[in-house]
Amino acid sequence: xxxxxxxxVALDTIKTPFxxxxxxxxxxxxxxxTSASNFAxxxxxxxxxEDFPKKHIEFLMAKGINLKGMxxxxxxxxFRWEGEYGWDxxxxxxxxxxLNVFASFDPVIPAQYRDSEFLFLANIxxxxxxxxxxxxxxxxxxxxxxxxxxxxxxxxELIKLLKKVDIFLLNESEAKQLxxxxxxxxxxxxxxxxxxxxxxxxxxxxxxxxFSKAHVFCAPAYLLESVYDPTGAGDTFAGGFIGYLAKCGxxxxxxxxxxxxxxxxxxxxxxxxxxxxxxxxVTKKDIEKRFDEYKKLTCF
Amino acid sequence: xxxxxxxxVALDTIKTPFxxxxxxxxxxxxxxxTSASNFAxxxxxxxxxEDFPKKHIEFLMAKGINLKGMxxxxxxxxFRWEGEYGWDxxxxxxxxxxLNVFASFDPVIPAQYRDSEFLFLANIxxxxxxxxxxxxxxxxxxxxxxxxxxxxxxxxELIKLLKKVDIFLLNESEAKQLxxxxxxxxxxxxxxxxxxxxxxxxxxxxxxxxFSKAHVFCAPAYLLESVYDPTGAGDTFAGGFIGYLAKCGxxxxxxxxxxxxxxxxxxxxxxxxxxxxxxxxVTKKDIEKRFDEYKKLTCF
Numbered sequence: 001x002x003x004x005x006x007x008x009v010a011l012d013t014i015k016t017p018f019x020x021x022x023x024x025x026x027x028x029x030x031x032x033x034t035s036a037s038n039f040a041x042x043x044x045x046x047x048x049x050e051d052f053p054k055k056h057i058e059f060l061m062a063k064g065i066n067l068k069g070m071x072x073x074x075x076x077x078x079f080r081w082e083g084e085y086g087w088d089x090x091x092x093x094x095x096x097x098x099l100n101v102f103a104s105f106d107p108v109i110p111a112q113y114r115d116s117e118f119l120f121l122a123n124i125x126x127x128x129x130x131x132x133x134x135x136x137x138x139x140x141x142x143x144x145x146x147x148x149x150x151x152x153x154x155x156x157e158l159i160k161l162l163k164k165v166d167i168f169l170l171n172e173s174e175a176k177q178l179x180x181x182x183x184x185x186x187x188x189x190x191x192x193x194x195x196x197x198x199x200x201x202x203x204x205x206x207x208x209x210x211f212s213k214a215h216v217f218c219a220p221a222y223l224l225e226s227v228y229d230p231t232g233a234g235d236t237f238a239g240g241f242i243g244y245l246a247k248c249g250x251x252x253x254x255x256x257x258x259x260x261x262x263x264x265x266x267x268x269x270x271x272x273x274x275x276x277x278x279x280x281x282v283t284k285k286d287i288e289k290r291f292d293e294y295k296k297l298t299c300f
Numbered sequence: 301x302x303x304x305x306x307x308x309v310a311l312d313t314i315k316t317p318f319x320x321x322x323x324x325x326x327x328x329x330x331x332x333x334t335s336a337s338n339f340a341x342x343x344x345x346x347x348x349x350e351d352f353p354k355k356h357i358e359f360l361m362a363k364g365i366n367l368k369g370m371x372x373x374x375x376x377x378x379f380r381w382e383g384e385y386g387w388d389x390x391x392x393x394x395x396x397x398x399l400n401v402f403a404s405f406d407p408v409i410p411a412q413y414r415d416s417e418f419l420f421l422a423n424i425x426x427x428x429x430x431x432x433x434x435x436x437x438x439x440x441x442x443x444x445x446x447x448x449x450x451x452x453x454x455x456x457e458l459i460k461l462l463k464k465v466d467i468f469l470l471n472e473s474e475a476k477q478l479x480x481x482x483x484x485x486x487x488x489x490x491x492x493x494x495x496x497x498x499x500x501x502x503x504x505x506x507x508x509x510x511f512s513k514a515h516v517f518c519a520p521a522y523l524l525e526s527v528y529d530p531t532g533a534g535d536t537f538a539g540g541f542i543g544y545l546a547k548c549g550x551x552x553x554x555x556x557x558x559x560x561x562x563x564x565x566x567x568x569x570x571x572x573x574x575x576x577x578x579x580x581x582v583t584k585k586d587i588e589k590r591f592d593e594y595k596k597l598t599c600f
Binding site: 260 | 387388482483484485486503506507509515516517518519520521523524525526527554557558560561596597598599600
């Protein structure tokens with residue numbers, strides 16, 4: 001089944017203790033689409049400027065990603081983000097954000113996309129995410145991401161939105177911020193009270209947790225020798241998660257759990273090099289090898 | 301099979317955001333012995349002063365813990381520790397340490413203890429831990445704990461000791477401190493190079509990892525609604541771990557992995573109330589119930 005992804009396409013300038021890269025391919029929609037494309041066909045909705053390099057378009061198309069919904073704005077400039085990571089690879093310091101064409105992003109879902117069964121609303125303004133929802137037929141599953149900025153600046157809109165989606169995606173500190181609770185379990189309970197159906201709480205190097213009202217699933221992260229650039233890890237996780245579910249076609253507790261593992265595994269490829277350098281080259285064999293290693297790492 | 305535990309018996313004064321308690325039962329040997337006693341017979345070696353309350357001795361004996369090796373120093377005062385936790389329940393702030401009789405602790409292993417098959421060297425001076433080793437016949441398994449203080453003040457002695465034990469127990473920051481590496485995987489590799497055979501890296505609320513040269517096992521923590529007092533969690537983990545292995549009688553990869561889970565589970569009981577209030581009342585049924593819940597929480 002098909003995955004529809006709506007989010008950002010960016011040119012990132014990133015500094016880590018290992019080096020610096022300028023204007024490389026990035027953005028939530030790029031990481032998640034590339035990740036999902038390993039499992040299922042992807043329909044992408046995004047916006048770029050005329051300066052967006054042709055080679056990136058060719059790369060995404062080679063991955064089988066449908067770009068019918070990627071608008072190229074004449075004379076426009078692509079969204080740019082500049083950030084820096086310290087040795088702990090925690091939240092990066094944002095050095096510059098140039099929204100450019102992304103400032104007036106008003107996604108239009110092409111008619112041929114409307115029957116996509118799996119929808120990922122990557123992290124953008126919840127008002128825009130809500131507008132996307134009004135343009136699609138009821139998908140089998142809606143996954144929605146957000147960030148601390150929207151939790152504080154568009155709280156009411158976000159809470160209205162989270163009732164309409166099937167799985168709401170947050171990291172641990174965002175869950176605490178949204179709920180006002182200091183512990184994860186209490187935070188999750190509070191967000192369920194706001195109307196959420198299912199929650200994924202990402203814990204970075206400590207893995208991820210999936211909460212529904214009847215079940216909890218805890219998955220430790222795959223063990224990595226070293227992290228090179230964590231940009232896009234969360235989006236790559238989301239892409240692997242929803243891509244695997246689309247491949248299965250059915251949303252069952254078992255498939256959801258395995259989707260979390262595949263999401264974790266895809267994220268490990270994203271952080272092993274700058275931009276999509278490693279992720280772009282991942283094969284099905286690489287993925288299955290890590291899945292088997294992950295099983296050995298966690299079974300008892 | 302029997303477990304021999306050498307460590308501290310203390311009277312703790314603890315402040316957490318939930319309340320304060322004064323001179324309550326604590327110490328590494330107490331938490332670990334109580335935890336291990338749920339699985340196997342325990343022989344305890346420690347020292348207390350004449351002020352040590354009789355009710356605590358009765359409690360330990362009721363748990364089937366052999367106190368032949370617990371010296372009561374005439375006119376001596378029991379080791380006291382005073383600490384305070386903030387809302388994050390990270391490393392406590394030590395407000396006072398009165399070593400008292402513990403300052404001259406020179407453990408003598410009673411003859412009847414010497415054939416204990418499983419030995420836990422709880423966190424004390426590595427010089428004393430080494431002296432204990434010279435007093436026992438070769439046990440089936442030696443588990444050894446330490447802390448940041450010894451890593452910096454008795455580094456050479458500690459590195460000499462870690463070659464002699466079967467499993468060396470550290471938390472994440474201690475592993476980084478000992479190795480000088482920023483990442484866990486690299487830290488573990490460096491400690492293996494120092495001569496360690498197996499390592500357990502504790503990650504607090506994120507679980508624990510077991511490293512041998514051929515295998516890695518990652519176990520997320522059991523999900524707790526709230527933490528009340530984390531004092532003794534690591535020692536309770538160690539006691540559950542070695543107690544379960546002693547019950548099995550054989551050190552296999554499978555038993556080691558299950559021992560990590562039992563250690564995790566025992567630690568959850570320790571943190572749910574001050575001192576040993578909850579841990580003291582744990583039944584075999586409580587433990588198996590959590591083990592089953594843990595399986596559901598992690599299977600995929």
